[in-house]
Amino acid sequence: MTNTWWEIQILCTPDLEDSIFWRLETFGCRGVAVEKKDRFLLIRAYLSTLQAQLSDLTNLSTLLHEDSTAIGLPTPELNWHQINEEDWSTSWKQYWHPQEIGNLFLINPAWLPIPPSTSKLVIRLDPGVAFGTGNHATTQLCLESLEKYLTQNSSNTSITAPQVIADIGCGSGILGIGALLLGAKKVYGVDNDPLAVESTNSNCILNHLNPEKLTCALGSVHTLTEILTEPLDGIVCNILADVIIELIPQMTDLVKSGSWGIFSGILVEQSPSVITTLEKNSWVVDQVWQRQEWCCLNARR
Numbered sequence: 510m511t512n513t514w515w516e517i518q519i520l521c522t523p524d525l526e527d528s529i530f531w532r533l534e535t536f537g538c539r540g541v542a543v544e545k546k547d548r549f550l551l552i553r554a555y556l557s558t559l560q561a562q563l564s565d566l567t568n569l570s571t572l573l574h575e576d577s578t579a580i581g582l583p584t585p586e587l588n589w590h591q592i593n594e595e596d597w598s599t600s601w602k603q604y605w606h607p608q609e610i611g612n613l614f615l616i617n618p619a620w621l622p623i624p625p626s627t628s629k630l631v632i633r634l635d636p637g638v639a640f641g642t643g644n645h646a647t648t649q650l651c652l653e654s655l656e657k658y659l660t661q662n663s664s665n666t667s668i669t670a671p672q673v674i675a676d677i678g679c680g681s682g683i684l685g686i687g688a689l690l691l692g693a694k695k696v697y698g699v700d701n702d703p704l705a706v707e708s709t710n711s712n713c714i715l716n717h718l719n720p721e722k723l724t725c726a727l728g729s730v731h732t733l734t735e736i737l738t739e740p741l742d743g744i745v746c747n748i749l750a751d752v753i754i755e756l757i758p759q760m761t762d763l764v765k766s767g768s769w770g771i772f773s774g775i776l777v778e779q780s781p782s783v784i785t786t787l788e789k790n791s792w793v794v795d796q797v798w799q800r801q802e803w804c805c806l807n808a809r810r
């Protein structure tokens with residue numbers, strides 16, 4: 510059976526970009542793309558018609574209206590139409606371009622050539638329906654934090670690659686692949702979405718990485734306890750605050766003492782409760798990075 514998709518188009522002021530991204534993500538949208546339109550942004554998001562009916566889209570419209578009103582910004586314009594699978598898989602790709610992140614990374618869509626003279630670490634990606642194109646602030650903050658923990662020149666001399674890392678909620682595999690390019694010895698990825706696991710595995714191949722260096726499994730932290738053969742030097746987890754809070758005790762059990770953790774996907778106002786939970790589980794938060802309304806915690810255990 511051929512799947513069909515809703516293409517949702519939202520025209521908004523740039524100030525609303527993050528809250529709309531967050532709303533779309535929690536709504537289950539895939540392949541979100543942004544295009545500048547004069548003083549506005551046109552956000553396109555895709556949702557399988559198996560996941561949402563017309564009434565759900567009406568609810569989404571109401572929620573977006575409430576979100577913008579709550580922060581005193583104009584209501585975004587929303588419209589939607591159905592497209593088929595083939596159109597979906599090509600439509601959002603035209604709005605996604607190569608992007609530099611941090612000091613070292615270049616994210617390159619799989620269907621575009623790699624710039625010949627680049628000195629960056631290139632992550633080639635075809636995320637398919639999985640989250641993780643590098644467009645989102647939460648992913649960018651994780652890649653920048655990985656640079657900090659994994660580069661030999663790190664100011665923190667107690668840490669040197671190669672290291673064993675877990676990527677929890679791996680999505681497209683962007684963070685695990687980034688960690689391997691930075692010299693990690695081994696990455697264990699988990700995601701509770703089978704399409705994300707598929708995407709991580711195919712992106713591993715796309716980047717010519719040895720599949721033995723990136724083991725990806727369907728599940729969550731408890732799955733790691735089954736597949737890990739060694740304790741972890743570091744953890745990166747870009748999910749939402751509530752989920753991170755729930756997973757912290759289990760994550761703590763998997764890491765060595767002296768290890769590091771990168772926790773992202775946290776709205777600024779939610780960070781105190783994540784920090785408190787980390788501290789109760791013997792982590793010390795040593796840096797809080799903020800981009801727009803998102804923050805990313807760097808912690809040590």
Ligand SMILES: C[S@@+](CC[C@H](N)C(=O)[O-])C[C@H]1O[C@@H](n2cnc3c(N)ncnc32)[C@H](O)[C@@H]1O
Pocket residue numbers: 639640641642643647648651677678679680681682683684699700701702705728729730747748752774
């Ligand atoms: C925000 S995306 C992050 C993707 C990618 N790591 C990145 O940074 O761009 C969160 C991912 O976590 C997965 N996820 C959500 N809850 C989870 C859980 N409890 N355990 C494992 N994965 C989860 C989702 O399926 C999604 O792929």
